Amino acid sequence: MENTAKDGKIEKGIHFIHQIIEDDLKNGKNEKRIHTRFPPEPNGYLHIGHAKSICLNFGTAEKYNGLCNLRFDDTNPVKEDVEYVDSIKEDIQWLGFSWDNREYYASDYFGKLYEYALILIKKGKAYVCDMTAEEMSNSRGTPTVPGKESHWRNRSVEENLDLFERMRMGEFKDGEKTLRAKIDMASPNMHMRDPVMYRIINARHHRTGDKWCIYPMYDYAHGQSDSVESITHSICTLEFEVHRPLYDWFIKEIGIYAPRQIEFARLNLNYTVMSKRKLLELVKEKYVNGWDDPRMPTICGLRRRGYTPESIRNFADIVGVAKRDNAIDVALLEHCLREDLNKKAIRVMGVLNPLKVVIDNYPEGKDELLDAINNPEDESAGKRKVPFSKVIYIEKDDFMENPPKKYFRLSPGNEVRLRYAYFIRCTQVVKDEKTDDIIEVHCTYDPASKGGNSPDGRKVQGTIHWVSAEYAVKAEVRLYDRLFIKENPDDSEEGKDFKDYLNPDSLRIITGYVEPFLKNTDRDMKYQFERIGYFCFDKDTSPEKLVFNRTVTLKDSWAKMAAK
RNA sequence: UGACCUGUGGUGUAACUGGCAACACGUCUGACUCUGGAUCAGAAGAGUUCAGGUUCGACCCCUGACAGGUCAACCA
Secondary structure, eight states, X not given: OOOOGGGTOXXXXXXHHHHHHHHHHHTTGGGGOOEEEEXXXXXXXXXXXXXXXXXXXXXXHHHTTOXXXXXXXXXXXXXXXXXHHHHHHHHHHHHTOOOTTOEEEGGGGHHHHHHHHHHHHHTTOEEEEOOOHXXXXXXXXXXXXXXXXXXXXXXXXXXXXXXXXXXXXXXXXXXXXXXXXXXXXTOSSGGGSSOEEEEEOOOOBTTTBTSOSEEEOHHHHHHHHHHHTTOSEEEEEGGGGGGHHHHHHHHHHHTOOOOEEEEEOXXXXXXXOOOHHHHHHHHHTTSSSSTTOTTSOBHHHHHHHTOOHHHHHHHHHHTOOOSSOOOBOHHHHHHHHHHHXXXXXXXXXXXXXXXXXXXXXXXXXXXXXXXXXXXXXXXXXXXXXXXXESEEEEEGGGBOSSOOTTOOSBOBTXXXXXXXXOEEXXXXXXXXTTTOOEEEEEEXXXXXXXXXXXXXXXXXXXXXXXXXXXXXXXEEEEEEOXXXXXXXXXXXXXXXXXXXXXXXXXXXXXXXXXXXXXXXXXXXXXXXXXXXXXXXXOTTOOSSOEEEEEEEEOOOHHHHHHTO
C-alpha cells in the first residue's frame, strides 16, 4: 500500500482507522494533530500480535507526522515486573520504532487519577462499596438479568470522601472496600453496572513503591491516561469495544479532553497460539526453551529464529487492519521473511545430511580455492574462496541409485555440477554389506570444467552443493518446524487442550558440515545455505562450537513434485 | 432467548462511498537459471451468508433471518 498521505493525494484502499484519521484531519479535529500510543502491560513478553499493534500505532504516527507514546499500563502491582518493561522496550526498538523521550507509565498518573476520582465522588458519580468480591459478583446480574444496586450505593458525598481517603491511607485490608462508579446496574452493558474504579492492594509497585495501597482498574486508568497525554486516537483490540461507553463516560463526567477509542481485530496466525496465558504455559511447563525459543511467536523468539524487523513490519503492513476475526496463514509471514532474506542473506554451502563422495581422478593431497559469489542479489556483497579437495560431502538427498525420471541430481552414470567447482560423473556406489546402505560414492571429475562450466559447452541438468571433507567445519544445526500440527490449536476437541496438538518434530537437532568461511564471519549476519534455507547463528554459538538456527527453508519445488 | 460487533475466492484485504468484484499469499502451468532458490509469463478459483425491499442499477442503503465473535475478574 503506497503512502500518499504526505503529498495530500487521496489514497485508495486505506483501512478504516486511517480513513477515520484522514477525515479528522480534513475536518481540522484536534488542531490536525495525530497522537497515538502503544500501551503494553508489563506482565509478559510481546508477540507478533503486539507487533501488529506496534506497527499500527507507531506507523500511523509516522505516516501522519504525529507522535506515538510508549505507555506501560502498570496498574496491577501483583502481576507486573520491571523484567518485562525492559524486554518490551528492547522489542519495540528492535522493530525500528522510537518513542523518543515519551516513555510513560499509567502509574505516573496515580496522583491525577486520585484527583479525578474525587471529582466523581463530589458529583455523586462514585461511591465506596463494602461488598466482597463475591457479593459484587452475585449482585451484578447476567447479560440478560439486571444487577442489584449495592447497599452502599447511596452513601453521602462526605462519607464517600472520608472513606476513600481512609482507603488511601491504608486503613483497610485488601479487598475490604472498593471505589465504584455509580452508573446503572440495569445496563445491558455489563461494564456499566457500577464498575470498580479502585481496589485495595497492599503490594509494592515496581515504580511507586509503597506510596499507594489503592490501585486504579484498567477501565478507570486507561482513558484518563490517554486524555492526560492528549492522545487523539486510542487504538486497541476488539475485546475493548464494549468498554468504550465506559471509556467515554469517565472522560465526560470528569470533564477532560476526550480522545477517541477505535478497535480493530487482533492478529491470529495459524499453527500457533497467541494468548499470553498459553504462551506462559508453554514456557513454564518447558514445552519450549523459554520465551525466546525460536518456535515461539514472541518477538524475541522470532528474532532468535532469524526473522528481520523489516520482514515483520512488512508483514504487519500487508495483513491489513479490519474488524473481522482473522486467521492469517503463516505462509504469508514466511513469504515476507524470504522476500527480505533473499535480498540480504550471504550464500554459503552447508551439508546437513552428509554423503561421502570420492573423486577418484582428483590428485591425492591436492586442494584449491574456488571463487564463490556471496549474494547474487547484491553484487556489493562480494566474493569468497571455498576450498575444494578429493573427498567431499554432498547431501544424501542429492544422490539416488535408482532415480525417478526428472531427478536432476547425482546418480550412477549421470553428470552434475558441483556449485562453483567441477562437473562430476558418478562411477561407483559403495554399500555396507550388511545393511545395504550407501556409504560412499565414487566419481570422476572433468578438470576442464573448473569453476562450473565446461569449455565444450555441454550442459548438466543439476547443480548441487558440497563441502570439502578436509576443510569443512562441524556445526550444530537446529531445524525448526511449526510448533503445532493443528491449524487452530485453540479449537480443541472434547477432553483435549492446545498442548495436545504440539508438533513432536518442531525441533530437530543435527550435526552438519559447513564451509570454513563461517568460522570467522559476522555472527549477526543472515545466511542462506544454498538450496536448503536461511540460517542464522544462535546465541549458543561459542568459539568451540557453531550453532545455527534454521530460520526458514527455501521453497522446494522438487520436494513438491516428489511428494506426488 | 440481553447488548455490542462482524460476515467478499483456500487465506488476508480492496472496490473512488450505488455503475455487474481488484490485489497479495497460497495452488497449478510454462519459460529462464551454475541455488529444482530468485526472476518472468500465464491459469484456475468468489458473483460478495441467505431472503425480501428501495433503485434504471446494490458488496455498498433498508428490513428480517442465519452464522461467527466479544462482554457477567477487586485482570489488562
